[in-house]
Amino acid sequence: MRRMAEYRLEVNGDSLDVSAPDHWTLLEVLRYRLALTGSKQGCDKGDCGACTVLVDGKPWLACLTLARSVVGRRITTIEGLLPAHRANGGSGADPVQAAFDRCGALQCGFCQPGMILSAKALLAKTPQPTRDEMREALSGNLCRCTGYTQIFEAIESAVASELGLKPAARAWGAPPVSCAARKDGGA
Amino acid sequence: MLRLPQFELVQPSTVAEAVRALAECPGALVVAGGTDLVPNLKHELFTPPRVVSLALLAELRGIRRENDGSLVIGAMTPLAEVAESELVRAQAPALAQACSLIAGPQLRSMGTLGGNVMLDTRCQWYNQTYFWRAALGFCMKKDGTECHVVKGGRTCVAAASNDSAPALMTLGASLEIATASGKRTLALDDFWVADGIYNKQVARDEIVTAIRVPATGAGHRGAYGKLRDRGSIDFPLLGVAVRLELDAQDTVAQADVVITALAAQPKRITKVAEALAGTKPGTAAFDAAVEAVGALAHKQCKPLPNIPGDADYRREMVPVYVRRTLQAAARREGPVHHV
Numbered sequence: 185m186r187r188m189a190e191y192r193l194e195v196n197g198d199s200l201d202v203s204a205p206d207h208w209t210l211l212e213v214l215r216y217r218l219a220l221t222g223s224k225q226g227c228d229k230g231d232c233g234a235c236t237v238l239v240d241g242k243p244w245l246a247c248l249t250l251a252r253s254v255v256g257r258r259i260t261t262i263e264g265l266l267p268a269h270r271a272n273g274g275s276g277a278d279p280v281q282a283a284f285d286r287c288g289a290l291q292c293g294f295c296q297p298g299m300i301l302s303a304k305a306l307l308a309k310t311p312q313p314t315r316d317e318m319r320e321a322l323s324g325n326l327c328r329c330t331g332y333t334q335i336f337e338a339i340e341s342a343v344a345s346e347l348g349l350k351p352a353a354r355a356w357g358a359p360p361v362s363c364a365a366r367k368d369g370g371a
Numbered sequence: 372m373l374r375l376p377q378f379e380l381v382q383p384s385t386v387a388e389a390v391r392a393l394a395e396c397p398g399a400l401v402v403a404g405g406t407d408l409v410p411n412l413k414h415e416l417f418t419p420p421r422v423v424s425l426a427l428l429a430e431l432r433g434i435r436r437e438n439d440g441s442l443v444i445g446a447m448t449p450l451a452e453v454a455e456s457e458l459v460r461a462q463a464p465a466l467a468q469a470c471s472l473i474a475g476p477q478l479r480s481m482g483t484l485g486g487n488v489m490l491d492t493r494c495q496w497y498n499q500t501y502f503w504r505a506a507l508g509f510c511m512k513k514d515g516t517e518c519h520v521v522k523g524g525r526t527c528v529a530a531a532s533n534d535s536a537p538a539l540m541t542l543g544a545s546l547e548i549a550t551a552s553g554k555r556t557l558a559l560d561d562f563w564v565a566d567g568i569y570n571k572q573v574a575r576d577e578i579v580t581a582i583r584v585p586a587t588g589a590g591h592r593g594a595y596g597k598l599r600d601r602g603s604i605d606f607p608l609l610g611v612a613v614r615l616e617l618d619a620q621d622t623v624a625q626a627d628v629v630i631t632a633l634a635a636q637p638k639r640i641t642k643v644a645e646a647l648a649g650t651k652p653g654t655a656a657f658d659a660a661v662e663a664v665g666a667l668a669h670k671q672c673k674p675l676p677n678i679p680g681d682a683d684y685r686r687e688m689v690p691v692y693v694r695r696t697l698q699a700a701a702r703r704e705g706p707v708h709h710v
Contacts, residue, residue, distance in 0.1 A: 189380070206380035209409070228373040229410040231604060233477060242480035248409040249481070250402065252380055253426035302476065323603030324475025
């Protein structure tokens with residue numbers, strides 16, 4: 185029988201007991217032990233960014249992380265954003281998630297959890313990023329449906345709604361997405 | 372889906388324990404950030420019985436300035452931290468710039484400076500899945516005997532692809548290494564072996580604990596230029612690190628150019644200092660000297676079809692990147708890249 189390692193991970197504010205073989209990655213533990221399937225298994229070798237999570241607030245590829253090496257560190261997955269937002273007294277969805285929804289910043293949606301977490305890491309460091317800073321921060325996340333423009337617009341919309349600013353003009357002359365367009369915040 | 376092969380993971384809490392964990396298990400491998408080793412394990416390029424992770428060694432993290440002005444960067448310091456460090460940017464701009472261009476944001480928060488120095492060499496016949504390698508015939512670096520890059524070649528020409536290494540070479544950096552019998556230091560210039568199978572003078576059971584970068588003065592200028600397919604994620608198709616030392620009159624007293632992603636070790640271009648010495652940045656004489664250094668580099672560098680990217684194109688880009696990176700260093704700018 186294969187030997188299991190027993191350890192505890194802090195995921196989305198919860199302390200969770202894990203029993204998994206030593207060679208399992210964080211992505212495998214999240215998806216196949218903790219049933220947190222929001223982190224996607226894309227290339228599985230560090231090229232695509234679909235598995236991006238936050239470790240102590242930093243963008244991190246779960247597919248290249250030996251699960252046991254992040255014991256004691258704060259792991260945030262896409263599933264953790266809504267509860268954290270609500271716990272902070274927010275209503276509706278997390279502002280970045282809501283903005284991705286408003287702006288239609290997805291086609292198939294596979295890259296979206298990683299995109300949103302990279303965007304969260306950016307906004308935590310740079311609350312009002314320029315387009316170049318967004319491009320740089322999201323440069324480790326690939327979208328194969330080619331939806332980058334709307335992703336950048338979603339980040340701008342999230343910033344605008346957070347800071348009460350007027351959203352920036354959208355590409356191709358589309359009308360700006362009003363932050364109040366959806367009263368439910370897109371939840 | 373790419374699974375890792377089975378291994379035992381050991382996570383020591385001291386360097387001494389880590390060295391012991393390596394010594395007692397032949398074939399054990401060290402993992403720092405995992406951004407190089409983990410994909411290689413997934414491709415079955417290594418199947419170690421044990422992996423020793425340095426993740427819990429907080430003592431190997433951080434950047435400090437010694438009394439003599441030199442910087443000591445812990446081997447486990449994340450690349451993002453090196454790139455953003457005010458100390459490194461002020462004292463060793465080429466290193467900060469090189470680290471800022473390594474891979475993408477996620478990989479820079481995971482990957483470490485020690486790990487980048489110890490990066491495995493890369494080749495398009497090597498960095499592939501077992502299935503791919505088996506289908507086309509194994510190469511001498513792993514499982515086979517011949518070289519697919521140089522027909523009849525006897526030495527592996529897989530490319531040193533670490534962006535930090537050439538920058539560290541221009542800075543005269545050295546490594547602090549923990550071994551089973553104690554400690555030793557090794558200059559980056561003496562680190563290399565001209566063999567792509569294993570191109571380092573640091574054994575598998577030794578651990579790089581810190582990187583020491585000597586003090587630089589007010590006349591120091593450095594920059595890094597990187598050619599790659601996309602503006603992110605990719606390994607270098609060409610990496611150019613430069614150093615200029617200006618005297619009190621702002622003329623070049625000393626200069627150094629080191630180029631990587633050619634073969635198993637970075638290449639120091641010869642006769643660079645002679646060409647640039649005595650010229651003053653911003654003058655026609657300096658521009659002419661920069662042009663001459665580009666021509667020297669073009670003559671001395673011969674990229675091979677070992678990594679992706681057309682070898683002839685990469686060669687033609689050598690003088691372009693040498694010129695641009697030297698000019699950027701002189702203007703205190705950089706990094707140089709195409710996006």
